[in-house]
Amino acid sequence: MSQPWIFMGGDRSHFTGKLRPAVRYKQIHYTERPPNGPEIMRRTGGVMFVPVLITPEGDTLQDTTVMIDALEERIPEPPLIPSHPLDYAVSRLFELFADEFFLMVDMRTRWGYPENREEVPRAFGAFAGALERGHAIADRMSAYVPGLGINDATIPAIDAHLRDLLDALDAHFAEHPFLLGDRMSLADCALMGPFYGHLYMDRVTRQLLYETAMQTCIWIERCNRPVPESMGAWFEGNYPPTLVRILELIGQDAAPILTAHGAGFRRWADGNARPGAEPDRYVGEVATTLRDVPTTIEARSFVAWKLQRLRAAANGLDEVTAGLRRWGCGDLLADPGVTLTKRHFRVIVDDG
Numbered sequence: 001m002s003q004p005w006i007f008m009g010g011d012r013s014h015f016t017g018k019l020r021p022a023v024r025y026k027q028i029h030y031t032e033r034p035p036n037g038p039e040i041m042r043r044t045g046g047v048m049f050v051p052v053l054i055t056p057e058g059d060t061l062q063d064t065t066v067m068i069d070a071l072e073e074r075i076p077e078p079p080l081i082p083s084h085p086l087d088y089a090v091s092r093l094f095e096l097f098a099d100e101f102f103l104m105v106d107m108r109t110r111w112g113y114p115e116n117r118e119e120v121p122r123a124f125g126a127f128a129g130a131l132e133r134g135h136a137i138a139d140r141m142s143a144y145v146p147g148l149g150i151n152d153a154t155i156p157a158i159d160a161h162l163r164d165l166l167d168a169l170d171a172h173f174a175e176h177p178f179l180l181g182d183r184m185s186l187a188d189c190a191l192m193g194p195f196y197g198h199l200y201m202d203r204v205t206r207q208l209l210y211e212t213a214m215q216t217c218i219w220i221e222r223c224n225r226p227v228p229e230s231m232g233a234w235f236e237g238n239y240p241p242t243l244v245r246i247l248e249l250i251g252q253d254a255a256p257i258l259t260a261h262g263a264g265f266r267r268w269a270d271g272n273a274r275p276g277a278e279p280d281r282y283v284g285e286v287a288t289t290l291r292d293v294p295t296t297i298e299a300r301s302f303v304a305w306k307l308q309r310l311r312a313a314a315n316g317l318d319e320v321t322a323g324l325r326r327w328g329c330g331d332l333l334a335d336p337g338v339t340l341t342k343r344h345f346r347v348i349v350d351d352g
Contacts, residue, residue: 251328
């Protein structure tokens with residue numbers, strides 16, 4: 001038997017929740033281990049993010065966007081990323097939405113309820129091997145809350161978005177097993193990040209899901225235990241009203257905040273971007289709104305890289321561009337001004 005892949009992650013990790021369904025769907029032989037900080041730092045040159053995949057040949061993969069692309073290239077069957085142009089772009093849109101906007105939702109729910117604030121550090125401590133380490137992890141993670149635009153004014157709007165999204169998802173999953181039809185895709189993996197890693201694992205939101213979104217709970221379990229040989233086809237652009245409703249919610253609520261990240265990066269890049277250099281992770285505060293409620297976020301250069309990937313997926317295709325505009329996501333296609341690329345586990349300004 002060949003050497004197994006090594007998977008380092010944790011159940012309450014947003015991005016572990018995204019990657020695990022993809023690894024299982026590809027049916028690779030893997031061993032899951034707790035994250036080993038010194039080993040990860042050594043392998044990545046000091047970039048300490050989980051999850052991490054180590055291939056049987058000893059190569060290290062980090063960043064779920066890169067990892068899922070690499071899995072698809074290395075193991076093309078069964079396919080996870082659609083080839084149909086609109087399905088492909090929608091998969092990237094869901095990835096952008098779940099990875100970058102939904103942090104606002106899952107960090108509000110994780111740290112906004114006393115029951116979760118009490119439970120989560122203990123869960124981290126059990127995983128890390130010591131309660132004090134669990135509290136240290138919780139303190140570090142909860143410190144990100146203000147920069148995400150979460151405050152007393154925006155919390156009602158965040159909660160309203162979650163309620164509306166759960167209603168829309170439950171209506172969709174009552175008729176279709178996966179987001180893009182009868183087969184799991186990158187879109188499902190992306191949404192599983194916050195939905196499994198946070199909402200399904202945390203006490204308050206787990207109860208909310210059980211009481212109001214049972215079809216979504218069934219989808220979560222289906223994605224965590226995929227059986228690809230029993231799956232059918234993707235929609236290939238023929239989207240039912242249930243999916244359109246979800247896409248319109250992304251356009252209504254997420255697009256303005258994601259667009260603000262891009263605008264903040266462009267403002268920073270003008271005069272600061274240097275070819276071959278790593279941009280600042282946070283590139284300044286920018287004003288935006290959620291459901292007409294003003295807020296301020298810390299713009300992140302990584303979001304600009306993800307916006308660039310969505311723009312590449314659209315690639316001037318009329319069908320894709322028209323769809324994104326119809327759902328309220330057209331502003332996400334704005335030119336970022338500076339091209340970013342991934343090199344040695346870091347986002348850098350492209351040097352040609």
